[in-house]
Amino acid sequence: MGQIKYQLPPDEVLAPGHFACPGCGATLTMRYALKALGRKTVVVIPACCWSVIDGPVPYSAAGVPVFHTAFETAASTASGVKAGLDAQGDHETTVLAFAGDGGTFDIGLQALSGAAERNEDFIYICYDNEAYMNTGIQRSSATPFGAWTTTTPAVSPKAEKKKNIIEILAAHRIPYLATASVAYPDDMIAKIRKAKDIRGFKFIHVFSPCPPGWKFEPEDSIKISRMAIESKVFPLIEIIDGIDYALSKEPDGIPVRDYIKMQGRFRHLNDEQIGIIQANVTEDWERLRAKFAPTRKVSRSRRDESTGENKSSQTRNVTRTKNARKRAQKSRG
Amino acid sequence: MPKFKIRNGNQMIAEGAIAAGCKFFAGYPITPASGIYKSMIDELPKRGDVAIGAPDEISALAFCVGASQRGFKAMTATSGPGFSLMIETLQYAVMTETPLVIALVQRLGPSTGGATQGGQGDVLLAGNAIGGGYTIPVFSPSTPVESFELTIHAFNVAERLRTPVILLTDKEVGMTSENVDYSALPQSGIVDRKLFVRSNGETYGSYRFLLPDEVPEFAPIGGREKVTVTGSAHDKSGRLQKNSPETIEVLRHLHEKVVANSEEIIRLDIDAVDGADVIVISYGVSARTSIEAVAALRAKGERVSFCNLRTLFPIPEKEIKKAAGNAKKVVVVEENIVGLYRTQIERLFPDKKVSGVNAVGKMITPGDIEKEILSKN
Ligand SMILES: Cc1ncc(C[n+]2csc(CCOP(=O)(O)OP(=O)(O)O)c2C)c(N)n1
Ligand code: SF4
Ligand SMILES: [Mg+2]
Numbered sequence: 001m002g003q004i005k006y007q008l009p010p011d012e013v014l015a016p017g018h019f020a021c022p023g024c025g026a027t028l029t030m031r032y033a034l035k036a037l038g039r040k041t042v043v044v045i046p047a048c049c050w051s052v053i054d055g056p057v058p059y060s061a062a063g064v065p066v067f068h069t070a071f072e073t074a075a076s077t078a079s080g081v082k083a084g085l086d087a088q089g090d091h092e093t094t095v096l097a098f099a100g101d102g103g104t105f106d107i108g109l110q111a112l113s114g115a116a117e118r119n120e121d122f123i124y125i126c127y128d129n130e131a132y133m134n135t136g137i138q139r140s141s142a143t144p145f146g147a148w149t150t151t152t153p154a155v156s157p158k159a160e161k162k163k164n165i166i167e168i169l170a171a172h173r174i175p176y177l178a179t180a181s182v183a184y185p186d187d188m189i190a191k192i193r194k195a196k197d198i199r200g201f202k203f204i205h206v207f208s209p210c211p212p213g214w215k216f217e218p219e220d221s222i223k224i225s226r227m228a229i230e231s232k233v234f235p236l237i238e239i240i241d242g243i244d245y246a247l248s249k250e251p252d253g254i255p256v257r258d259y260i261k262m263q264g265r266f267r268h269l270n271d272e273q274i275g276i277i278q279a280n281v282t283e284d285w286e287r288l289r290a291k292f293a294p295t296r297k298v299s300r301s302r303r304d305e306s307t308g309e310n311k312s313s314q315t316r317n318v319t320r321t322k323n324a325r326k327r328a329q330k331s332r333g
Numbered sequence: 334m335p336k337f338k339i340r341n342g343n344q345m346i347a348e349g350a351i352a353a354g355c356k357f358f359a360g361y362p363i364t365p366a367s368g369i370y371k372s373m374i375d376e377l378p379k380r381g382d383v384a385i386g387a388p389d390e391i392s393a394l395a396f397c398v399g400a401s402q403r404g405f406k407a408m409t410a411t412s413g414p415g416f417s418l419m420i421e422t423l424q425y426a427v428m429t430e431t432p433l434v435i436a437l438v439q440r441l442g443p444s445t446g447g448a449t450q451g452g453q454g455d456v457l458l459a460g461n462a463i464g465g466g467y468t469i470p471v472f473s474p475s476t477p478v479e480s481f482e483l484t485i486h487a488f489n490v491a492e493r494l495r496t497p498v499i500l501l502t503d504k505e506v507g508m509t510s511e512n513v514d515y516s517a518l519p520q521s522g523i524v525d526r527k528l529f530v531r532s533n534g535e536t537y538g539s540y541r542f543l544l545p546d547e548v549p550e551f552a553p554i555g556g557r558e559k560v561t562v563t564g565s566a567h568d569k570s571g572r573l574q575k576n577s578p579e580t581i582e583v584l585r586h587l588h589e590k591v592v593a594n595s596e597e598i599i600r601l602d603i604d605a606v607d608g609a610d611v612i613v614i615s616y617g618v619s620a621r622t623s624i625e626a627v628a629a630l631r632a633k634g635e636r637v638s639f640c641n642l643r644t645l646f647p648i649p650e651k652e653i654k655k656a657a658g659n660a661k662k663v664v665v666v667e668e669n670i671v672g673l674y675r676t677q678i679e680r681l682f683p684d685k686k687v688s689g690v691n692a693v694g695k696m697i698t699p700g701d702i703e704k705e706i707l708s709k710n
Contacts, residue, residue: 047414047445051445068445070414070444070445071414071445072389072418102362106388106389107361107388107389107390109388132362135362135363135364135367135448136362136364136367138362138367138370138371138386139386141388150371150374151360151362151370151371151374151386152374152386153374153375156378
């Protein structure tokens, strides 16, 4: 048994007693995000499972102010809140837009693109459970090829590939872009903290399993998250300025089949279809791999060290380019 | 022989749509309307027809406009928040005389409101969604059977008048399952839009009519005729013009073709009692409750008439007045705070007492209605 060396920040900003299903990845994502950002945070949430998970007012579990906004408006509302804080001289409070995949990849994409293009100074976390879960598991453009949802039934499962939101955001050349997973809280928390220290638009795409929507047992949430990484279905990466790609964890390269077999939403797939998924994953991985520039190891900021993060666990090849620094200085002014 | 199946209003809207010849559905999830999306996804592709998931409601309705302009009967389904997003495209559909049907399954509003709570708060929003005050037909079923019947009627009216039509239901009507006797489902004829057939030398105009209440003949875009689809003010052939006499004529026609044909549109359920003292008027889920209250009072010897407003717009003024007869009191029952539709009824009866039974965030009970019917003021 390996020794657990990493200590999560102890403050539980997200209180127990929320309304999520057991094993909910979206809830763990919020828990870690709030640990990373602390209590001086305003969270902007559009319609999604998280509009329910927080609990009915006044029984909010979140421990920070929550701005429940209209479905398509997370990034716009967050822009407004940030502008308001700035105008009042509050440059300390962090604004976090926290949205599902439907509210990010689909109906909220326009608002998101606008905020990214304007390089708004807030963090946008998309917890991706790969469907519209709150309304009863309908397909979104984040639903992967071959998956069952109530609107992509097993007789004709989703025929299209998942939309590549990371490349869309990278094309906006935002200062900080990362993927994260509930299987690696240390990595997720470090990335969110780093995002907090960067001025401008930050986007973090979090793989968030959903037991009822993906049809697996709640206790397998973390295992499935890990398998998504190891099978290269969901690589953990960082992208600076939309250009400098870095890999956060080298995947073992297990077969995609192992990941798929854990989930009822893929139960109907035959070998040929699984073969297509494997081929897609391999192709996407090769393309991604080609983007990793030779990176230099940079010393961690003091902030990271103060968390007691295990230095030997993963070497994060993070480069902060000149460009990013210039941009950060510009937007600070 | 009765043939029963358990069905809810949403399922019967989907079945009605298919029976009416709907071949295109674009959906976006939203409680309490998602059942229609799901049913159409399950059914249409089997028939070689199209059901797709849109990335938002603006797209869902715009998909329908596009499909309808190619000649397909098209529908979408939503609830308050999604309908709000659709309004620009709905206006576009009016301006372009595009037949389509929107099922608007109401929930508690405004805004996100209560996704799993019922409500009847969108009635005037639906009826008055068009700038300039143009009327679009709004039908309001109160049972699964009515949902089926009025969906077919909605498509027929949409096709006949080249207009968008709203099917306004609510969470209870949409999501409550009941016994439906399929052997007794009302049989209605199916109406298709009138197609343009070219005769010698004639050219096509997308919006051509002679009398203002006439409906222009349809030709699909990308077909043999040169079709212009435009939301800008236009003349009869679709040329952009601000205020030429012909453009003004087209604008008047958009109003006339609905209003002058209202008799074709209007369907009501009137259960009048000779010499009634009171008439109860209601629609949707509240009509169901009203029926119970009226029956209970009649059993006690009260003379009460009842009108189920299966058509909300154009407002069935003549029919409502006739049903009310000499009743001194009109009671309008609906699940919203201020009595939205009551405001439309009040002006019909300057000499009668018009009162309301209203609720918000909860259903009205038969007891609430009985009390109001019997109250002396
Ligand atoms: C304009 C509008 N359309 C539809 C809805 C209904 N709606 C609420 S939550 C939701 C699903 C959200 O999906 P996602 O963003 O992926 O978050 P999840 O529910 O999966 O957590 C939908 C469709 C709404 N509230 N507003
Ligand atoms: S449905 Fe899925 S995302 Fe929503 S609360 Fe349950 S586990 Fe979480
Ligand atoms: Mg989702």
